[in-house]
Amino acid sequence: MASPTKRAFKKVLIANRGEIAVRVIRACRDLGLATVAIYSTADRNALHVQMADEAVCVGPPEGHASYRNIPNIISAAEISQAEAIHPGYGFLSENAHFAEICHAAGITFIGPSPETISLMGDKARAKALMREAGVPVVPGSIGTIATEAEGLDVAAEIGYPLIIKASGGGGGRGMRIVTAPDEFSNAFQTAQTEALQAFGNKEVYIERFFVNPRHIEIQVLGDADGTIHTLGERDCSIQRRHQKLLEEAPSPFITVALRSAMSQAAVAASKAADYVNAGTVEFLVDPEERFFFIEMNTRIQVEHPVSESIFRYDLVKAQLLVALGEPIAPPPPKPEGHAIECRINAEDPWTFTPSPGTISRLILPGGPGIRVDTAAYQGAVIPPHYDSLVAKVISTGKNRDEAIARMLRALGEMKVDGIKTTIPFHLEVLKDEVFRSGRYSTSFVEHFMERREEHSDKHSDKSKDPGPEA
Amino acid sequence: MTNEDIKEILGLVREHNLLSFEFERDGTRIKIARSPLAPGSFRIAQEGELPSSSDSGLSLPSPSAPAIRSDKIRIITSPIVGTFYRSSSPDASPYVEVGSPVAKGQILCIIEAMKLMNEIESEVEGTVRAFLVENGQPVEYGAPLLEIDLKAEESA
Numbered sequence: 013m014a015s016p017t018k019r020a021f022k023k024v025l026i027a028n029r030g031e032i033a034v035r036v037i038r039a040c041r042d043l044g045l046a047t048v049a050i051y052s053t054a055d056r057n058a059l060h061v062q063m064a065d066e067a068v069c070v071g072p073p074e075g076h077a078s079y080r081n082i083p084n085i086i087s088a089a090e091i092s093q094a095e096a097i098h099p100g101y102g103f104l105s106e107n108a109h110f111a112e113i114c115h116a117a118g119i120t121f122i123g124p125s126p127e128t129i130s131l132m133g134d135k136a137r138a139k140a141l142m143r144e145a146g147v148p149v150v151p152g153s154i155g156t157i158a159t160e161a162e163g164l165d166v167a168a169e170i171g172y173p174l175i176i177k178a179s180g181g182g183g184g185r186g187m188r189i190v191t192a193p194d195e196f197s198n199a200f201q202t203a204q205t206e207a208l209q210a211f212g213n214k215e216v217y218i219e220r221f222f223v224n225p226r227h228i229e230i231q232v233l234g235d236a237d238g239t240i241h242t243l244g245e246r247d248c249s250i251q252r253r254h255q256k257l258l259e260e261a262p263s264p265f266i267t268v269a270l271r272s273a274m275s276q277a278a279v280a281a282s283k284a285a286d287y288v289n290a291g292t293v294e295f296l297v298d299p300e301e302r303f304f305f306i307e308m309n310t311r312i313q314v315e316h317p318v319s320e321s322i323f324r325y326d327l328v329k330a331q332l333l334v335a336l337g338e339p340i341a342p343p344p345p346k347p348e349g350h351a352i353e354c355r356i357n358a359e360d361p362w363t364f365t366p367s368p369g370t371i372s373r374l375i376l377p378g379g380p381g382i383r384v385d386t387a388a389y390q391g392a393v394i395p396p397h398y399d400s401l402v403a404k405v406i407s408t409g410k411n412r413d414e415a416i417a418r419m420l421r422a423l424g425e426m427k428v429d430g431i432k433t434t435i436p437f438h439l440e441v442l443k444d445e446v447f448r449s450g451r452y453s454t455s456f457v458e459h460f461m462e463r464r465e466e467h468s469d470k471h472s473d474k475s476k477d478p479g480p481e482a
Numbered sequence: 483m484t485n486e487d488i489k490e491i492l493g494l495v496r497e498h499n500l501l502s503f504e505f506e507r508d509g510t511r512i513k514i515a516r517s518p519l520a521p522g523s524f525r526i527a528q529e530g531e532l533p534s535s536s537d538s539g540l541s542l543p544s545p546s547a548p549a550i551r552s553d554k555i556r557i558i559t560s561p562i563v564g565t566f567y568r569s570s571s572p573d574a575s576p577y578v579e580v581g582s583p584v585a586k587g588q589i590l591c592i593i594e595a596m597k598l599m600n601e602i603e604s605e606v607e608g609t610v611r612a613f614l615v616e617n618g619q620p621v622e623y624g625a626p627l628l629e630i631d632l633k634a635e636e637s638a
Contacts, residue, residue, distance in 0.1 A: 053624060069622040070563055084623060087563040087595040091620030117596070 020336045021095035021120055022046060026060065027085050028100030030387045031404060032312070033060035036098045039328035043336075048092045050085060052078035054395040059387040066092050073397045079103045082110055089119050096120035096335060102399065105311040106133060122335040124234075124310050128285050132308045136179045136217050138285075142305045145284035147277045150296060150304040152219035160200050163218060167196055170220050176200060178207035179215040186210055189221055224453040225296040227251065228263055228303070230278035231319045233330055234287040235340050242275040243319045243327070243343050250441065252364065252457045257434070258441060259315040260352045261322055264412060264450025265297070274303055281308060290316070290331050299453075314404070315353050317385060321408040322347035350415040351408045354423065354438040357400040361437040362461075368396035372430035377422035381408045381415070394431055402433060412450065416442055440464070554632055556606045557614070560625045564595030568617045576617075582610045584630060591627060608632040 023046040026033045033049060037060060040047045049064035054073035061067045068088040071078030078084070080103055089097060097119055099105035105123070108130035114121040123129070132138050136156055142149050151170050156179050157163045167174055167190070176199055178186025186207035188199035200216070208214040231243040247263035248256045262271070278293040285308065292309040316327050325343045333340045358367045374390045386403035388394075394402060405422050409415035420442050423435050441447050444460060560566070568576040568591050577589050584590065584604045592599045611629040615621060 068563060069624055071623045078623070083596055084563040088622070090596070091563065091565060 019338075023048060023092070023094045024096045024098055024122070024332070025050065025085070025089045025092065025094035026064070026098050026100065027079065027104055028098075028102070029055055029058060029060055029079060029398065030401060031385045032100040032314075034063060034387045035328055035385055036100060037063050039326065039332055040098075042326070042329055043332055045332065048088065048094045050079070050088050052397070054393075054397055057393065059389060059392065068092055073395060075103065075397060079398075082113060086113060086117050086119070090117070094119070096122055098122040098331070099311065101311050101314055106309070108133060120335050122289070122331055124288050124291065125286065128287055129310045131285060132310050134179070135177070135307060136215070138307060139217075139305070141284050142281055145280050147281045147284070147305050148303060150219045150222075150306065153217045156215040156217050157200075160197055163200050164193070164196055166218055167193065170218060173221040173223070175219050175221040176203040176216050177219065178203065178211055178213070179217055180207065180211035180213040186216065222296055222298055224455055225249075225298055226263070226265055226452075227294065227454050228266065228274070228297050229292045229294045229309075229313075230274055231313075231316070231327070232278050232282045232287065232291050232293060233327065233334075233340070233343065234282055234289055234291070235334055236288065236337050238283075238288075240279045240282045240287065241343050242278055243323045243325060244347050245271060245274060246313075246315055246318055248315065249452055249454045250447075250456055251454060256315065256355065257457065258352065258354050258438065259318055260350065260412075260415070261318040262347060262350065267301075270297075270301055270303070277303070277305070281305060289334050290327050314355070314401070317383060317404060317406045318351040318353045319347075321351035321383065321406055322349055324348070349408055349410050350412045351406060352415045352419050353404050353406045354419060354442075355401055355434070356403040356405060356426070356428070356438070357434045358394045358402050358431045359400050359434050360432050361434045364434075366396065366400050367432035368394045368400075369431040370394075371402075371428060373427060374429075375425065375427040376403070377405065377425040379418075379421070381418040382406070382422045383408070388428070402428065402431070416448070555611060556608070556630045556632055557626045558590060558602065558604065558628050558630060560593055560602070560621045560623060560627055562593055562595050562600060563622050564593040564600065564620070566615045566617065566619050566621045566627060567592050567594060567599075568613070570599065578610045580610050580612060584608060584610060593621065602627065604630065606630055606632055 024040050025048040026036045027050060029051065037047045047064040049060045049067040050070045051058060051061045051067055052071055052073050053069060055061060068091065070084040070088050071081045082104065097114055099122070104110040106129055108126040111121040111123065111126040111129055115126065131141065139149050140155060153166045157166060173189060173191045176188045176190065186203050188203040190196050190199045203216050204214045207216055226247060226249045228245050228247050230245050233241045233243065244261060245263050245266055246259050246261045247265065248259045250256070250258040274295060281293050282291065290312050292313050294306045294309065295303045296306055297303045312328060312331060320327055323343050330340045359365060360367060371388055371390060371392050371394065374388055376384050383406040384403055388402050405419065405426065407415045407419035407422055409418050420439065423439050426435060428435070441460065446452055446456065446460070570592065577591055578584060584607065586604060586607050588604045589601045590604050591602050593602060608630040611631045613628050614626045621627065
């Protein structure tokens, strides 16, 4: 390792808030790097502000005026003399323009190059590149579809059901599922209109739609000399409306051979994109164990701790070392044990309605195999302006059963008063037979909620709100 | 009443976590109010709180000072993050001095951010009462920059 005096940077500004800002501050501290927090006026007493060596207020509560305010964030780096910026996830983490401005201002952006971010942010271009690199992609149109007639021809080749997606989009907007040719015309026009309204670009593309796929991603880490390391997969199939709720690694579904094939594809994908630093290649896996590239996330993921736990590897520290141009230790070739992450959100556990407020009492779990990543403390405010993640509880065990048992123990210990949280939801999922079997797909949550309602109807004479033991 | 007196009162208001405070002496009246709507704008009693970051490192004028909306004084705060300057260049004379009369829209100072000079204009008519930051000092969003004694009809 280079001596501290010769380091490429010594002070890092964290352009984020909440648990990920805390996570990055910890990694900086482990490496002897000074830290600068930024915050909005709603986050004056937030934990990341208290923990960082320095803190700069960058704007009012609204995210676009503070945590996405590029001029104020660059100015904050300049006045605090921070030489590098870690973007965390969300906010500006996948904004190629921001990465470019950092470079122009002589600030190291901790992540891949602006060109890579921009390429992977354009879903149609990314897919075309992957196809060239020999990475299996979801069967679909080559590039965007301009007219309905062209779309119908392509649809006939791909087969039904299919999905029409906005090229510039994400988050479910500009997406339409089509199950038969006679629905195509209407869906195509609606998708174009939605794409134009939401993203200012009416370009759409078409893909095969999978009914019960698994959502599995491969963690990659590209070092400065072009080597791409992989840290296995994470199964992120437990999601609701494209929001992940629980992740686990290894996937209970994946064989050693499939893991190896998917890891090789992820390396090919990363090399094609000249990928440097931590990233994630997302795949859909069908019940016949065929896998297809969906997209690459050019940032650290919320669920990175499950990979860290089974590989005993600090990914955020590795991100900093790669940006410093210092050597990283290669991750171990094989994972050990099993890890699960439950995202504890400030939401009603059954309606998922946000529940901002002040945490009046907080008891965090601990003990063997439990890690908690959070910015919460007793008295902390969960503001209504940002995402609802309060804490990530990560359990690790020698196998899946032990990881589940430890998570049940941890969530049983955990107490959060003053706001509603999704802890009751997770406790029920962890006891659910389908979840326990490991045979679940992205439609798990929908089916789980249906089963729960049926159960509740049967028992309605006994109790209005059947608890986990009901 | 001096600036030091006002600062002391602000300190006490913060210390005791008051939402509003009024004070009158020798015909001068001061009213301090803090918005209960902004969740971060008041300090919550905390157990095991870490030392505040503002105690070390960068010493920035903190935006956590309660906004004074006294009948007679207006505090001008920074709308952006940057470096505070009282003049357009090191050789130029300051835009305003303590005691300078100011009109609405008049330039009071500049905040340099990303090599751009952002002129800060007065939103009120009155007289410069005091500067709250030094020339060349970094400021964060919301940092109090200067105090204006409001002109009589505005202070009604």
